[in-house]
Amino acid sequence: MLIFPAVKASSRLPATSNNLHPEKHKDLYAVTEQVIARAIPLWNLSLTPVRLPLVSNRIKFKCPEYDMYLEDMSDSEGPRREDAKMSTNEKSAEKNGSATCRTSSNRNLGILSLVSVPPHLEDQYPIEGPRELKPDNTVDIWREYEEDGLQIIAKLANIHLTPEKPEYEGGTWHVEGQLHICASAIYNYDSDNLTTSRVAFRQQSNVQRAELKMSYPQGDHDFLEEVFGCEQGGSGVQDLVTVDNPEGRLLTWPNILQHQVQPFNLVDSSKSGHRKIPALFLVV
Template identity: 40%
Template sequence: MLDFVNQITDKPDWQKKVFDDAIVQKWKAEGVRFDQALDDFYLSEKMFEVCLGELREKATVFEKTQTVHVLDAELSVVKSDSIVPPELQKALVAAVRPLEDVPDNQKDWHPGSDQVLDLVHPSLFPLVYGLSRVLPKGEVPLDECAKYIGQGETIPRDDSPRELEKKGPWANNLKLKAWGDFQWLPANVEFRGDQTKITSYINGLHPQKHKELYGVLEQLVGKAVPLWSDTLSWFHKRTTRITVGGTSDEDYELPEGLVYDGPNNMIGVTESDDEWDERLEDMEDDDHYREWKETNRVLVQLEPNDFVPFEKTVPQGQDRVDLRTRFAESGLQVIFKLANIHLTPENPRYDGGSWHVEGALNEHICATALYYYEQDNITDSHLAFRHEYDVEEMTMIPAQSEYTSCEAYYGISQDQSPVKDLGRVLTKPGRLLAFPNVLQHQVSGFELADPTRPGHRKILAMFLVDPHIPVISTKNVPPQDRRWWAEELRQTPGQRLSRLPKELFDEITNNVDDFPISWEQALDIREQLMDERGAIHDSVDETMNWNTFNFCRSQRRIPFFRRWEKSVQFRSVEPAHVAPDLGKIRNAAQAHGCLQLVLYD
């Protein structure tokens, strides 16, 4: 259902076509069909009707906002192909060109790649604990930021272990790496009426040399804010599309008229007789019968609940996040990245990226916005998303040793990783995407459409720092690039150094010890940061994949939380009949001194 809605909302004028009955019938024929790859119907009739209700509601919202939510289960990805007007898209292309039109020996190809060209990257000249300087008072002004290079106090390095413990019945107190010796530096953004204004320098982007690009990026942040607000408004329960509840072997049934006729003739088709119920109890203990039953039983397919309008699913008192209103005074912090991917006839395919979330915990990135602003001669590419099931909660759903229907309904398996694909979104030119930074995402591969000529795609990434938790930013940290410092020094009237011949001036400024940071040192720091972040991502992946499903534990009974006015009592129920709210149970148990809720023999 998520895939179908996502595909429909990629069609031109979908928001109008969804109200055209003739087109809807065509979509129905395409959706309600047997899919050989799935070995099942892609959609049932009821699924299509629910999808149609969602699509028509999304179309109404789209006409007002120019945005649409997709892959919207517990979280949501927001996409828009029209919120950024064509003239702003063209302005970005033009403003970025000076970063691209540099000699080949000055182009910054991403480490380990001859296809990804970094134009602005937060891993260059980041905050380095034990090296970077931070102003103890005052702020670094945007237009004169280079004059502040070298000012401030060195931020101390913290050598204490930075690890978080992931606790739980099966977590085995696994330790997750939090961050290391570095932090990406965001720029500060203020709201001024209906406009957004960048008020501190973008790390790696000189505000005087690229004043035009600053103005364009300010507008694009303004376009991203409503998408960020939408995707961050999704963190509460919605009406479930398909209710599963507790699962057991009762979720299977035998085809009508199919009757067991003994081990020597295991499958017979007859009408049911009066003795069938009497024989059934005896046969349940027969190995041949159990084998026959498991071979021939059919899973009962669940149908979705009736469509419920979005507004009726929002809990009472749950306000939509509005970043512009809520943080009108304090503003936002945004980390910027600009990158191009170039393909050639000699190197015609990009294999895609790795699964990851953005940044480390000390950057507090809560949401991402990606703008795909130019593309030429490449095939379609997608951004894939995945998430982690709650293993503890999922393991409580099926009845003891009767977990096969649970596996089928949720697409999971015994001893399998709880990480599941959520879907993928097409990343076409002009599209702006936003999503919360709790979803792992991966750029899919693509190649040249015409293998005889080169192709490219250009991407702007904007990472939103949690506005509730401001971090050290370029408002506090003067620029660290030695090249900026040398240029400022050369242009400062009255400086004796500025009057030296260029060769002598370069010799002196290039041999300054430690700080500001040279280009060669910056590349080395980036390498260290990437190694550190790679280790963090590997640790996260290892932790996520270690905690596999295990439905074979001997469960006694699950205590279910019930609260009265002055006391908390527990009653026992069979796991086949309830999927309790474990969060409430856990909180209540901890409050009343219960240390363990689920016991194992």
């Protein structure tokens, strides 16, 4: 369906949309327009970090740097290194400003020092805290598409459970498959006699590429697991978050994330229950 230009905070479907009869589904036109109008501001928020990754890195880091002198470490946390000395290579790296990471002889005792941006960009993107977004930096779908309108795919999903089938096993991990879908939205508008709906999110991470940009002792993978959330020899997929989606909540996310609807079941197993969720996919 195509959303033609409209005033902000509202949207208007064309007189005829695919699979929607203008008379039989007249009420559905109005409801769909309202849901889309409320999804667009959230899509703006979801897509802004994708456009401005340096501003919105979820994990801010550089190579790990371990403390050479652990003055504040208690006896129970490990031995003190009063006589710790840097090697010749470490001194040279520090003097020359090399990106090579330093480690103490006991690499398990250090503390990770995480920095948000590369040193040559610190003036533009201060590391003290997140940079405030300026209005001209954020995504504004209304402004950018007010002339041509938007193309949106809408899908209605209804799940019915019965005493004979009291559980929903959950969906599969997936990304919406169309090439030009850039963001998704789901709205839990009607739920009865079902436990809380939850949606999990994860993303693929190119850990091997990140490793090539880092210098660290052979076999020292502890910091990689802490930063990237991926185990050595395991899958390069990062689990991000699982979000509750109770009745009345609208969720949006960029189409770079995999998602999975989590299992749920009947609250009262002697009665039927249902959940009705329209899904919207923004096409660019």
